[in-house]
Amino acid sequence: MMTAPALSSTVGIVAGSGVLPFSVADLLRARGVAPFLFAIRGFCDPVRVAQYPHHWVALGQFSRLTRLMRTEGCRDIVFIGGLVRPALSEIRLDWGTLRAIPAIAAALRGGDDHLLTGVSRIFERHGIRVVGIQDVAPELLMPEGSLTRRVPDAEAVADIAKARELMQAISPFDVGQGVVVIDGHVVAVEDIEGTDGLLARVTRLRAEKRIRAKPGRGVLVKMPKAQQDLRFDLPTLGPRTIDGVIAAGLAGIGIVAGRTLVAEADVMTAKADQAGLFVTGLPL
Numbered sequence: 001m002m003t004a005p006a007l008s009s010t011v012g013i014v015a016g017s018g019v020l021p022f023s024v025a026d027l028l029r030a031r032g033v034a035p036f037l038f039a040i041r042g043f044c045d046p047v048r049v050a051q052y053p054h055h056w057v058a059l060g061q062f063s064r065l066t067r068l069m070r071t072e073g074c075r076d077i078v079f080i081g082g083l084v085r086p087a088l089s090e091i092r093l094d095w096g097t098l099r100a101i102p103a104i105a106a107a108l109r110g111g112d113d114h115l116l117t118g119v120s121r122i123f124e125r126h127g128i129r130v131v132g133i134q135d136v137a138p139e140l141l142m143p144e145g146s147l148t149r150r151v152p153d154a155e156a157v158a159d160i161a162k163a164r165e166l167m168q169a170i171s172p173f174d175v176g177q178g179v180v181v182i183d184g185h186v187v188a189v190e191d192i193e194g195t196d197g198l199l200a201r202v203t204r205l206r207a208e209k210r211i212r213a214k215p216g217r218g219v220l221v222k223m224p225k226a227q228q229d230l231r232f233d234l235p236t237l238g239p240r241t242i243d244g245v246i247a248a249g250l251a252g253i254g255i256v257a258g259r260t261l262v263a264e265a266d267v268m269t270a271k272a273d274q275a276g277l278f279v280t281g282l283p284l
Contacts, residue, residue, distance in 0.1 A: 016081025
């Protein structure tokens, strides 16, 4: 087992949308490590971020961001929270970003994993180490086994196996991190819309009578792509995912343990139990 790297006394959190940046900050504080948030304008919650030491940064302000990180003593940073993939025209370029444009443009030409790994290399050339959630807040990773009272039955286990086989096959194409399988049939694969869009699509297919299986069957499976840089963009689920699974009429969720983030685990589990769904952590 690999040993987690020793962290600097202050860890920077490049914070997008959602609750996870603040969960990471709280867990770092509990470990005696000072968190400092670099909140991305237009994404990070301004009410929540006010409770932590922070600076606001805009997409494209690379020079400002690295300067602020050095000022605040952040030798280690973690990226966490939602962020819509930007177009170049949406990025507010500062001088440091302009100098890095060839590397940024090359990163933008690939898939999401290619983009994020490319961005990390730019930071590391400036002496800032990019770490993963497993290094700073492993408590947020899905454990193996079921969180819920309900566990997958034989049909769900078979659907999970087929979903994993499919995800492994399409992984090199950097398409998505989720798939819905119902009674052995692949119904939908995650694309640029993300998991919420995937589940909304399944819900619509049910409404259009294009899915004949009765509600309460089928699974959502989420897993990272093969060779994915696990410092970035891990599959994530939380209470909103449960809402989508309920609307889609599925039996539950299978996610790879240790490679998936869980937001508001207690709330999510309670909601799943109330709906009679299973949420289970799959072995690697």
